[in-house]
Amino acid sequence: STRSIALANQKGGVGKTTTAVSLAACLAERGKRTLLLDLDPQANATSALGLEKLSGGSVYKALLGGARLADSIRPSGYDNLEIIPSEVDLAVAEVDVARTENYLQRLRLALMPIHDANQYEFLLVDCPPSLGILTMNGLAAVDRVLVPLQCEYFALEGLAVIMRVLKQIKESGANPVLDLEGIVMTMFDGRTNLSQQVVNEVRGHFGEKVFQTVIPRTVRLGEAPSFGKPITAYDTHSQAAVAYRALTAELLAQPWPS
Amino acid sequence: STRSIALANQKGGVGKTTTAVSLAACLAERGKRTLLLDLDPQANATSALGLEKLSGGSVYKALLGGARLADSIRPSGYDNLEIIPSEVDLAVAEVDVARTENYLQRLRLALMPIHDANQYEFLLVDCPPSLGILTMNGLAAVDRVLVPLQCEYFALEGLAVIMRVLKQIKESGANPVLDLEGIVMTMFDGRTNLSQQVVNEVRGHFGEKVFQTVIPRTVRLGEAPSFGKPITAYDTHSQAAVAYRALTAELLAQPWPS
Numbered sequence A, B: 001s002t003r004s005i006a007l008a009n010q011k012g013g014v015g016k017t018t019t020a021v022s023l024a025a026c027l028a029e030r031g032k033r034t035l036l037l038d039l040d041p042q043a044n045a046t047s048a049l050g051l052e053k054l055s056g057g058s059v060y061k062a063l064l065g066g067a068r069l070a071d072s073i074r075p076s077g078y079d080n081l082e083i084i085p086s087e088v089d090l091a092v093a094e095v096d097v098a099r100t101e102n103y104l105q106r107l108r109l110a111l112m113p114i115h116d117a118n119q120y121e122f123l124l125v126d127c128p129p130s131l132g133i134l135t136m137n138g139l140a141a142v143d144r145v146l147v148p149l150q151c152e153y154f155a156l157e158g159l160a161v162i163m164r165v166l167k168q169i170k171e172s173g174a175n176p177v178l179d180l181e182g183i184v185m186t187m188f189d190g191r192t193n194l195s196q197q198v199v200n201e202v203r204g205h206f207g208e209k210v211f212q213t214v215i216p217r218t219v220r221l222g223e224a225p226s227f228g229k230p231i232t233a234y235d236t237h238s239q240a241a242v243a244y245r246a247l248t249a250e251l252l253a254q255p256w257p258s
Ligand SMILES: Nc1ncnc2c1ncn2[C@@H]1O[C@H](COP(=O)(O)OP(=O)(O)OP(=O)(O)O)[C@@H](O)[C@H]1O
Pocket: A011, A012, A013, A014, A015, A016, A017, A018, A019, A040, A042, A044, A127, A128, A129, A186, A187, A188, A215, A216, A217, A218, A219, A220, A221, A222, A223, A225, B010, B011, B012, B013, B129, B152, B153, B154, B155
């Protein structure tokens, strides 16, 4: 069955999209059939893979029950990797979805046919920087959450909030299977004490739940999206590609209870 | 009368809070009585000035008409600078506010008594990383918008969206006086081509609307919030403090039509 993971953190600019796209590309490279769902109206994951943001191409209509989500699946140009792109109008969906019945389960419902078809080994969902209706739908629709965390003070402060929300979603019954897959430290700058302090603090609190792999701050990850390529294609031997491949290996080595 | 400016950009992590807090501190240092309003449920501006996030201390109740906003004003510990702090529960306000009449004008209404009292020369509003109801209230309640823009590709992509939204708010009558105060380039890393390319592209499109001052990427801005101090107090001779003082001088030199 498909392993589904949301990339979520309400703090902005922590590397959610970069991690979603890089992880998806690394999983695909290892022959794992992967679907990336861009749930952010900013549509950064869509442009990071070189796709246009086509009006009507996103999950929007399927959230309202007006279309089949499978019809929005597009090829990425990379073997084993497909994407459901986003569009700016998806921002309006929050208001429309809020007025529907079961408004937190719309994505889970829309994804059911895709899950049943069992075409993919992994589904990754890139969430916007908020805990609004789109992100809540994302968290209610997956098995696991991967929390990218920038090695900065503000990001550290926000961690307690996202952890509390995960617990609430699980305990309220909105998604009883939801678990934290792990926290991945991003934009680590070895030249500063701040980065190391934040990593130490997070490992101190969350121990095993923090991936061993730390993603370094490297301009190559900032450059890749401007060429519409994941890091594995943009600069396959870069520190960044090596780090994300190591993260992928760690992810695959973790037990996945059925 | 009070000059009001929102710090807004739906892209996450571009330096909205850092710019709001640094600008507020620099204006206060120059003797301008300044009020900083933290409109983000993350409450980063609140903790950046060393304040607690007290439940009930935010703009939340005043948005629903249940309290006077002036009662939420707190001292910052710095001369000429006061703050309306935020709280995590402010995230819930979006849903409640959406159900009120005139839901886009709630902040403007709540701020009227403060404007009429004319106690402050500047009001700065720090917005969350989204174009949801809180940010829309922020944009409807001020005269000007200052858009911090990280020197990165994804941030560049999002610029067209925020510009379109500003135009819509002005032309729809939600806020007929709203204008762009300017775009400030942040986290500029002189060692990379990417930063320079993004700055060139933005200056090419927006010309005069881009502040001359460019804020460099410097770890001191990441460290300051962990001490609950603005950069002017944390490291007054730093490159960052010098840059934000230069930005403040530019802002004060710009004509402010009455
Ligand atoms: N390890 C890294 N080193 C350097 N730059 C990075 C790294 N990871 C991401 N970036 C860049 O930092 C910026 C923020 O990353 P990204 O957009 O992936 O974060 P996000 O959490 O998805 O942001 P948002 O909250 O807006 O969705 C982007 O411009 C990206 O290219």
